[in-house]
Amino acid sequence: MPPSDSSPSLEDLIQAALDAYERSDLAALDELFAAHADRREELERALGRLRDAGLLGSQSEEFAIPERLGDFRIERRIGAGGMGVVFAAQELALGRPVALKVLRPELLFFSGNRRRFRREIEAAARLSHPGIAAIYSFGEERGLPFYAMELLHGATLAELLQELSGQPRGALSGADLWAALERRGGRSVPRPPLYDGSYAATIGRCLLAVARALAHAHERRVVHRDIKPSNVMLCLDGRVLLLDFGLAAGPGADRLTRTGSQIGSLPYMSPEQVRGRSDQVGPSSDLYALGVTLYQLACGRLPFDGDSMAQLMYRIANEAPVDILSVRADLPPCLVAILARALAKAPGQRYTSG
Numbered sequence: 209m210p211p212s213d214s215s216p217s218l219e220d221l222i223q224a225a226l227d228a229y230e231r232s233d234l235a236a237l238d239e240l241f242a243a244h245a246d247r248r249e250e251l252e253r254a255l256g257r258l259r260d261a262g263l264l265g266s267q268s269e270e271f272a273i274p275e276r277l278g279d280f281r282i283e284r285r286i287g288a289g290g291m292g293v294v295f296a297a298q299e300l301a302l303g304r305p306v307a308l309k310v311l312r313p314e315l316l317f318f319s320g321n322r323r324r325f326r327r328e329i330e331a332a333a334r335l336s337h338p339g340i341a342a343i344y345s346f347g348e349e350r351g352l353p354f355y356a357m358e359l360l361h362g363a364t365l366a367e368l369l370q371e372l373s374g375q376p377r378g379a380l381s382g383a384d385l386w387a388a389l390e391r392r393g394g395r396s397v398p399r400p401p402l403y404d405g406s407y408a409a410t411i412g413r414c415l416l417a418v419a420r421a422l423a424h425a426h427e428r429r430v431v432h433r434d435i436k437p438s439n440v441m442l443c444l445d446g447r448v449l450l451l452d453f454g455l456a457a458g459p460g461a462d463r464l465t466r467t468g469s470q471i472g473s474l475p476y477m478s479p480e481q482v483r484g485r486s487d488q489v490g491p492s493s494d495l496y497a498l499g500v501t502l503y504q505l506a507c508g509r510l511p512f513d514g515d516s517m518a519q520l521m522y523r524i525a526n527e528a529p530v531d532i533l534s535v536r537a538d539l540p541p542c543l544v545a546i547l548a549r550a551l552a553k554a555p556g557q558r559y560t561s562g
Contacts, residue, residue: 525553
């Protein structure tokens with residue numbers, strides 16, 4: 209029986225499965241299969257094609273790519289996500305290093321992914337801000353869409369959270385965050401003033417930079433919709449950059465989304481995203497996700513947890529976050545107040561933009 213109009217598309221289900229694999233969250237994958245038992249066979253066939261192509265789980269390291277794409281010579285693989293694989297490359301005509309993001313080939317078989325990838329390019333191309341990673345060029349070679357952007361040196365907040373895992377946040381300083389960044393970045397350079405002072409002050413300044421980048425995007429009617437630690441990079445030159453506009457919504461994007469679909473990464477979704485109310489998702493949803501990211505940086509944990517996807521979704525939509533002062537009683541009152549407003553359930557009670 210074909211899915212009803214209100215059911216998630218195969219593309220949605222595959223994306224959710226890819227996100228679960230990326231997080232090594234097998235429990236979430238089991239939840240996904242159980243929630244869509246009538247489509248399990250269809251979904252498993254699609255995931256089987258990904259696995260056979262070496263693009264699922266740890267096998268994704270074996271993803272084969274031509275030595276050249278257009279004017280770019282591929283050098284090495286540096287990262288991957290649900291939609292694309294990123295390579296370090298050389299732009300031959302200009303002799304400059306770039307990061308080249310290529311749409312995963314197997315996703316071309318599913319409707320909407322080429323359009324979503326194009327939307328990522330178009331959204332980023334409308335923006336010009338020092339806190340947003342700029343796109344240099346884009347193209348398609350051998351049926352593979354790709355785009356080139358600046359090759360960045362540093363680490364994402366997700367990588368730094370791993371680096372700081374197990375360390376009491378109250379004992380950290382800004383210099384400790386910088387040391388973790390140097391370890392991840394693989395080089396030692398002079399410490400920028402951004403990392404002076406306390407850990408709380410440093411993460412506040414870092415996310416203020418992200419908020420300013422978001423304000424620029426929101427002024428141009430672009431809503432990111434997937435703010436999370438892996439989409440924020442701290443660079444060794446002192447910059448804080450917002451990455452990956454693959455789920456961004458702008459003018460005309462309503463034809464690509466619908467009420468009832470969930471867009472984003474579950475732990476960072478706003479209540480309206482969890483409820484599938486895409487018509488309510490706007491700038492305040494981005495600020496909510498930024499609040500979740502700040503909470504995680506400050507406390508070393510997320511504001512909501514759950515034993516299942518369903519329980520986590522219910523808590524995000526209906527319950528108050530874990531009291532931050534019960535986790536970090538030493539946090540500055542101003543930071544506690546910022547988090548309380550950023551994580552309000554109703555969009556109208558939150559910050560409206562950066």
